[in-house]
Amino acid sequence: MPIEYYFSLALVMFLCGVCGVLFRRNILFVLMSIELMLNAVNLVFVSGSTFLKNLDGQIMVFFVITVAACEAAVGLAMVIALFRRYGTIKSEFFRILRG
Amino acid sequence: MGLTSSELPFIVDLIATLSKIVVVFLIGLNVPPIMLWVERRVPALMQRRRGPNRVGFFKWRLWGLFQAVADAIKLIFKEEAVPAMANKWFFHLGPVFSVFPAFLVLSAMPFGEYIEVMGYQISLVAVQVNVGFLFILAMAGMAIYGVALSGWASTSKYTLLGALRASAQMISYEIPLGLSLIPIALVYNSLDLTEIVKGQSHFWQWGIFLSPLSFIIFLVCMFAETNRTPFDLAEAESELVVGFHTEYGSTKFAAFFLGEYVSMFALSLLCSILFFGGWHLPLLSRENLINLTGSVNLAALVGVGVLFLKAAFFMFLYVWVRWTVPRFRYDQLMKLGWKFLLPLGLANIAVTAGILALNF
Amino acid sequence: MxxxxxxxxxxxxxxxxxxxxxxxxxxxxxxxxxxxxxxxxxxxxxxxxxxxxxxxxxxxxxxxxxxxxxxxxxxxxxxxxxxxxxxxxxxxxxxxxxxxxxxxxxxxxxxxxxxxxxxxxxxxxxNTYDVAMILFSNYLWPFEIVSILILLAIVGSVAIAKKPK
Amino acid sequence: MLIWLVLLFPLVGAVWNGLLLPRHKLLSHSIAVAGVGLSFLAALPLFVSLLGEGAAGSVHLAFSWIQAGDLDIGMEFVVDRLSGVMLLIVTGIGSLIHIYAGGYMNEEKTTARFFSYLNLFIFMMLLLVLGNNMLVMFIGWEGVGLCSYLLIGYWYTHKPNAVAGMKAFVVNRIGDFGFLIGIFLTYKMFGTLSFSQLHEVLAGQESLSPALTSGLTAIGICLFIGACGKSAQLPLYVWLPDAMAGPTPVSALIHAATMVTAGIYMMTRLHFIYYLAPSALMLVAFVGGATALFAATIALVQNDIKKVLAYSTVSQLGYMVLACGVGAFDAGVFHLLTHACFKALLFLGAGSVIVALHHKQDMQEMGGLKKYLPITHAVFLVAVLAIIGFPGLSGFFSKDEILWRAFSFPGVGWVLWLMGLFAAMCTAFYMVRLLCLTFYGKNRSDEHTRHHLHETSSVMWAPLVVLAFLSIFIGYLGIPPFLAEAFHGSNLFSPFLSSVIQVPPAGEVYWSFLHEHHSEALEWSLMGASTLLALGSASFAFILYRNGPTPFLQERKEAFASVYRTLYNKYWVDELYDRIIVRPLKEMSEFLWRVVDLGIINGGLNVLGQSLMFLSGVTSFQMTGSLHRYAVVFILGLMGLVVLVIV
Structure with a gap:
């Protein structure tokens, strides 16, 4: 298969992830969208690795997966903590960034 | 997953694979009825009573063997009820999710080395996977979704609690399970189950002797992964009715049944393959067996029989334990998994790797 | 095809x-x-x-x-x-x-x-063997560091999600 | 290989005790003793390997520490005969004191922190001793200073202790400043800080240019200021008496046997600089002589047992500095060695007395302890005889050698000799006074204390006995040559060090008198004179104080009231410093704090901050706090950038 196909697929996944982050109001969805984006990147890595016959790309995937696991664990823990504290996980509710 | 391109012609490969899939599927489908019977007769034996022995044709009752058929018929033809509040989609999807990983696991199990049909060597594994038991671990992990989704979709406290318990338990025990397998991979220097069995051709090279601790951890995790006694908290009747599948009846219930018994069978097979030499007879090497029987196919058939016998023993063990050991408390379960088996598994890996590194 | x-x-x-x-x-x-x-x-x-x-x-x-x-x-x-x-x-x-x-x-x-x-x-x-070889030679340090990251994430998420007393 | 072990063990001990803080006293004690004891055992073979004829030193590079341009400073260590001797002193005496400290600190709840500091001190001292360049030595130098500070203020809940620690630290800082300047000057002049390279450069010079001489003099004086701080010489000696606030083993280890000798060691290590800067060395000699005399006179009237020993230490350090000043570095190191033994013994003995009396240190409340503490008395007597120069004991040989070398210094030598001689007489007097007031006469402590008086535990007196043997016999390593001939022995010590300490060729002319031969009759008579004077002064003190403070003594005290008050108040040096340095500094700081810092700097920053707040308030209207808004802007901006790049 031409590598462009894989990259296009990754692009579509990434776009979905971006849209999820931008437009979903529920933090859970935002987190899932982030997973989607990370996986799009993984796909690029694996495809590149296969294409270039260089296994370093696969190694990067391990690291990305690990970081994704950490991100999910901490993110979900925060979701639980937020829900417990404020009773909601709608992102527009949280405006502490405003300072 | 990484279908190794065999040297067979495409059409032969296709036919062989298809027929292997059908055979594996049939084997899987036949496990629950037999086990139904075993689950009734064995406790009866233990409790010194008769057990079901009425169903039969004319005078042939065959120790109640037909009871299984009757049960199956009942399950299939029962009326189906879907709770009004249930999330329909996932309610229907749940049983699927619980059956399909079990069969996927079974599909990667090797039943023997190969048979020769019309001059073609056909390996006795439905789907040849390079990273054999990682695949099995992965598929075993998928089983959680069946439990979790069906429990959640039923919209009932019992099912939700049962689902949470079950999936937490399965996640917890998946880790020691995986850890217990790593020493085996180290010892036999392969992730491919067929290779591992080939490495056990000699009696003293069986996994149970080379990595006894792994076997113990694996055995415990085996029970926990399938939610069987003494780890059947997810379906503790006295607390949660029957846990995540409380709301299911009829065919869907049968599907859960199927999934549970197929994954039990798959794990039993895996245990025999990893620790008890797979299709090897204890003191008779494969070459001798081929010489003795005079044909590769016959030897392979004997091997399959041996493997099934070993697996059958573990199936029996499931039942045996169910009627002898009481249920754990939830905190004990978690403590056992995380504070005992996990460190033990890690230590086991370290020790095994150390011994191997010292070229012992 | x-x-x-x-x-x-x-x-x-x-x-x-x-x-x-x-x-x-x-x-x-x-x-x-x-x-x-x-x-x-x-x-x-x-x-x-x-x-x-x-x-x-x-x-x-x-x-x-x-x-x-x-x-x-x-x-x-x-x-x-x-x-x-x-x-x-x-x-x-x-x-x-x-x-x-x-x-x-x-x-x-x-x-x-x-x-x-x-x-x-x-x-x-x-390529499982080769991946393992690369992972545990060239990428050993990143591997170790990532394992520490995971440990931190575990501790962090437990600390965050714990019920306040 | 052994050298790493020597360094490693104390560090491991310090880290173990310091980080894990074992509750159990015996455990922390064992760790500490093992840390320094194993280090000693590792140092022994190192030292033995240096004993062979013409055994040269070796330099071990651990790693390249600082590399910048031409500057390349390695973490390198030198093992030669000089550092070998110091190695044995530090680890050997250190081990004995560590053992003793277990008994001394037995009343504490936990001792892990204490022993961690002690081991850290040993480690730092070893760095100082073994370092092959000024910077490594400086780490050790600062490290021992730090440990000294921590240990003086070990009982920091008692305010005077904490203050004494700070005083030690601050006064040392002044000396360290001089040391640092010396290091900078050295690097500026020679482009290297390594001792071996410096030695090569200077030993290679046939004659010296005036610029080089003046530079070396400046370096020598700056480094000597550092030595003054650490080795408690005039005018920076004031911290040492106050440092007695720390636990007594600390006083013995740090403030008598090892750390305070760092200055002498440093000057000896850099003897090739000093030999080429005679005027700097002259200053060293006079400061040393003056310190010896000055501190000895103060010690005459002090009543606190540890204070007397502290001033005695200052005085003895003065001797060593004096020895360095007259170019007799080997004699200085020899006195360092003997002094380490008998002064450690004195302090530890005093420590035993203090423990027996439940932490009373005033000699007026002691007396008659001979009966209660027989072993302590015996070893203490040995130490006193050693320090006053009783013939045949270690102090006799080392002190006599210094006096002789001072006398043979051409020109002003006799002045230095007189200073030393008078100091020796004072030493004999105050040490015997100390002995009498503590051990003889009638017991003057209260009933309750006397009731509980008993000999200390074996953990405490066993090291004392070892030290007593050392105090007696170690002097025989350095018998003066003329005596040696008379007794068919030989001086072992000076020839041993002579492979390290040599006058560089450029200084041969000036220092030619070092090889001059003097008549033995002169040596005999000088030795006889000084010994007789010291013994006379000792007997005088014995007669006066045999029975403790008597009315007769009280009368004499009143008759010489002004002299007594001056000495008792230590010449009002502390008050002087307070008036001319501390108070002006305080007022200045007050001014800087209230006016400059609070008014100008803080005020300016506040104005700046408030104006920024105002400005940001003006521009922050679009910060809605909505995460999505931010993300949208972020993504759009990113895409814009990428498009910009690729278009």
């Missing part, structure tokens, strides 16, 4: 499930879509010969991460009010259009600029 079939099948379902993840209303549906998506992605990896990565992908993502999502969703047990999205505003439509157009343009330019030509990418041979 069969390659084409496999790829397009996988790609189609991956695209569908990706869209589903971000558009459906029910978080459980989204999580299941995500599982399917990641599972199929593992299929793509295996299809490219990255068996080990594929196995890890299934074990870690579907076996652990998404289960975590499901757990949280079930524990929170959000009421329907929570799941309703507000009607999208005009500027959101606008931004969506711009983002899609931008991505399309960037993607087009990028793929266009690839001078690899339409070379068919072969499947890699069995």
């Amino acid at each position: 069969s390659d084409q079939l496999v790829f397009w099948g996988l790609a189609g379902f991956i695209t569908l499930s990706s869209v589903a993840v971000v558009t459906v209303r029910n978080p459980v549906t989204a999580a299941v879509a995500l599982v399917i998506n990641l599972f199929l992605l593992a299929g793509v990896y295996a299809f490219q010969g990255a068996d080990f990565v594929a196995a890890i992908q299934i074990i870690v993502y579907t076996g652990a991460i998404v289960v975590l999502f499901l757990f949280v969703i079930m524990i929170l047990n959000l009421d329907p009010e929570h799941l309703r999205s507000p009607r999208p505003r005009i500027w959101e439509h606008l931004v969506l259009g711009v983002v899609i157009a931008g991505f399309a343009y960037i993607g087009y330019r990028f793929l266009d600029s690839l001078d690899v030509g339409k070379v068919a990418s072969n499947r890699l041979p069995d």
